Amino acid sequence: MSDSTSSTEAPRGLAVLGATGSIGTQTLEVVRLFPDRFDVRVLTCDGNVELLAEQVQEFHPEVAVVGTEERARELKRLLSGEAVDVRVGTDGLCAVVARTDVDVVMAAVVGFAGLAPVLAALRAEKTVALANKETMVVGGTLVNEVLDRNDAQLLPVDSEHSAIFQCLAGESERTVETLILTASGGPFRTRDAETFDDITVEEALDHPNWSMGAKITIDSATMMNKGLEVIEAQRLFNVDVEQIQVLVHPQSIVHSMVAFSDGAIKAELGVPDMKVPIQYALSYPSRWPAPHERLEMTERTRLDFEPPDTNKFPCLRLAYDALEAGGTAPAILNAANEAAVELFLDEQISFLDIPRLIEQVLDRMSVTSASTLEELVATDAEARQRVEERAAAPSN
Ligand code: NDP
Ligand code: MG
Numbered sequence: 001m002s003d004s005t006s007s008t009e010a011p012r013g014l015a016v017l018g019a020t021g022s023i024g025t026q027t028l029e030v031v032r033l034f035p036d037r038f039d040v041r042v043l044t045c046d047g048n049v050e051l052l053a054e055q056v057q058e059f060h061p062e063v064a065v066v067g068t069e070e071r072a073r074e075l076k077r078l079l080s081g082e083a084v085d086v087r088v089g090t091d092g093l094c095a096v097v098a099r100t101d102v103d104v105v106m107a108a109v110v111g112f113a114g115l116a117p118v119l120a121a122l123r124a125e126k127t128v129a130l131a132n133k134e135t136m137v138v139g140g141t142l143v144n145e146v147l148d149r150n151d152a153q154l155l156p157v158d159s160e161h162s163a164i165f166q167c168l169a170g171e172s173e174r175t176v177e178t179l180i181l182t183a184s185g186g187p188f189r190t191r192d193a194e195t196f197d198d199i200t201v202e203e204a205l206d207h208p209n210w211s212m213g214a215k216i217t218i219d220s221a222t223m224m225n226k227g228l229e230v231i232e233a234q235r236l237f238n239v240d241v242e243q244i245q246v247l248v249h250p251q252s253i254v255h256s257m258v259a260f261s262d263g264a265i266k267a268e269l270g271v272p273d274m275k276v277p278i279q280y281a282l283s284y285p286s287r288w289p290a291p292h293e294r295l296e297m298t299e300r301t302r303l304d305f306e307p308p309d310t311n312k313f314p315c316l317r318l319a320y321d322a323l324e325a326g327g328t329a330p331a332i333l334n335a336a337n338e339a340a341v342e343l344f345l346d347e348q349i350s351f352l353d354i355p356r357l358i359e360q361v362l363d364r365m366s367v368t369s370a371s372t373l374e375e376l377v378a379t380d381a382e383a384r385q386r387v388e389e390r391a392a393a394p395s396n
Contacts, residue, residue: 007037013101014282015042017065017093017117018108020051022213023131023157023274027106028055030279033290038282042096044109047071053078060084062101065092093117098124104282106157107132110215111338112380115139116373122152129281131157133232134338138331139376140235154236155281160229161236162277163255163268168237171260179233180257180265182249183226183308184209189250193312199351201344209252209272218341219315222354223308227319228337231330234323241323246316247305253295254303271295314355318362327367328379335383336361340391349391361386 014031018024024045031038044065045052056064056079063085066072072086087096090113097105097120105121106129107114114132119139121128123146130136136143147154156162160181168176187206188199204221205214212220219225230244255277257267270276271293279290310317315337322333336358343349349357361383370376 007034009037011037011039012103013041013099014038015044015097015099015102015105015121016040016108017042017044017097017106017114018110018132019043019055020045020048021108021110022211022216023108023278024106025051026275027108027278027282028059030275030282030290031059033279034288037288038104039101041099041101044093044096046109046113049075049078056082056084063087063096063099065089065096090116094120097121097126102126104129106278106282107135108157110134110213112138112335115376119143119146119373122146122150122154125150125152127153127155129155129157129278131278133158133228134334136232136235137228137334138380139373140231140330142371142373142376144235144238155284156232156236157274157277157281158229158232159272159274159277160256161233162280164233164237164258166268166280167256167258167266171258173238175261176237176239176243176258177261178243178245178259179237179239180245180247180259181226181229181233182247182252182254182256182305183223184220184252185248185250185308186220186223186225188221188312189248196312197350197352201347204344204351208250210274212274214345215338215341218344218354219337222315222351223313224315224319224337224354224358226308227316227322228334230316230319231323241320246308248308249303249305251300251303253300254305269295315358318355318358322362325367327369328365328376329362329367331370331376331379332362332365332367332383333358335380336387339384339387343387343391353391357387357390360390 016027040059040061043055043061046067049071065087072088097117104127107118108131111134115135118135156165205217207217252272254267259265322329340354340357
């Protein structure tokens with residue numbers, strides 16, 4: 001039975017890319033709930049080989065991938081006695097997702113590094129559960145072309161996109177009026193904008209509702225996360241920019257909504273818990289009973305919604321502008337953001353420098369209609385370099 005915790009179907013081969021991260025570890029929590037449904041074949045990380053070694057010892061994948069040769073040696077040392085093939089870098093990731101024993105790929109690498117393995121998995125006609133939103137921001141057009149040409153499937157994991165995907169089930173595309181993405185507003189929603197230059201890394205990493213990796217937590221504080229999600233939604237659901245609306249909803253209970261042409265609005269609600277959208281992407285089109293925390297409606301006295309303030313959070317405006325500019329503009333936006341967030345986390349630039357640097361680089365780089373991965377890699381590298389140069393310049 002498709003809705004039972006144990007299954008009579010053969011287990012599906014699973015690759016978890018970014019297994020040591022926030023989404024990766026929660027994916028493995030879901031796998032622990034349904035041990036008969038998955039055979040974990042691939043686990044990957046960048047540098048956290050200690051945690052990866054523990055995961056390999058628990059899930060016994062055929063192959064592990066890490067960032068460098070040195071980390072591969074370290075992992076093998078930690079795993080002496082465990083029969084696991086260890087591969088390295090982007091080439092390793094692209095090769096392992098195409099293995100014949102892999103059916104489903106959880107794409108939970110953070111940043112631009114996630115794009116190449118997702119393209120490789122789709123070309124190998126796998127089902128990809130996509131957490132890595134940067135993939136759709138940078139390479140959404142390319143991803144959609146690959147999806148058109150191959151018998152692959154792409155399922156959203158990002159909570160807003162999972163919510164919209166669920167609201168769209170059984171509906172005709174033609175009847176969709178607006179996709180309404182909800183945003184928590186992050187930790188600085190009510191903070192006086194005059195004090196934004198004093199924001200510390202610690203304050204920005206303290207998200208009110210969600211516990212996530214460092215990069216996306218900073219993106220939530222600047223609201224670039226919502227900007228990236230607007231672009232992700234446009235690429236995933238093929239709607240016009242004007243059909244995407246953002247509403248700040250501080251309780252993070254309504255994960256997103258769809259408004260239809262007859263005036264009806266559908267919403268998906270729940271407590272903020274990424275295991276629910278992770279599991280839905282893995283169980284789709286079924287739902288599996290699970291002990292995730294339930295939403296008690298009577299305990300929630302209010303659900304608030306307000307328009308976002310793009311003067312206070314210019315990253316959201318920059319993302320809309322990049323989406324409208326098209327071509328490589330979203331790739332430039334994404335790379336500049338990744339570089340700026342890294343510099344902020346390293347305490348080399350201030351919070352307000354993040355949008356400032358992104359805007360400067362977007363203004364100065366020419367937008368082209370890049371259509372290959374190689375061109376996107378070059379655009380990404382150039383935008384990063386420009387951010388680093390400007391950040392190092394005395395009067396950036
Ligand atoms: P984390 O930083 O927690 O984890 C990232 C994972 O990717 C880690 O396993 C990390 O390895 C690995 N990794 C980092 N850089 C590289 C690289 N260059 N090459 C290969 N692997 C790499 O991120 P999250 O889990 O928070 O986010 C993952 C993705 O999911 C992001 O795109 C994010 O936007 C998206 N997402 C996350 C949500 C969340 O709740 N966390 C919600 C919605 C979307 P190591 O540990 O060794 O560094
Ligand atoms: Mg999200």
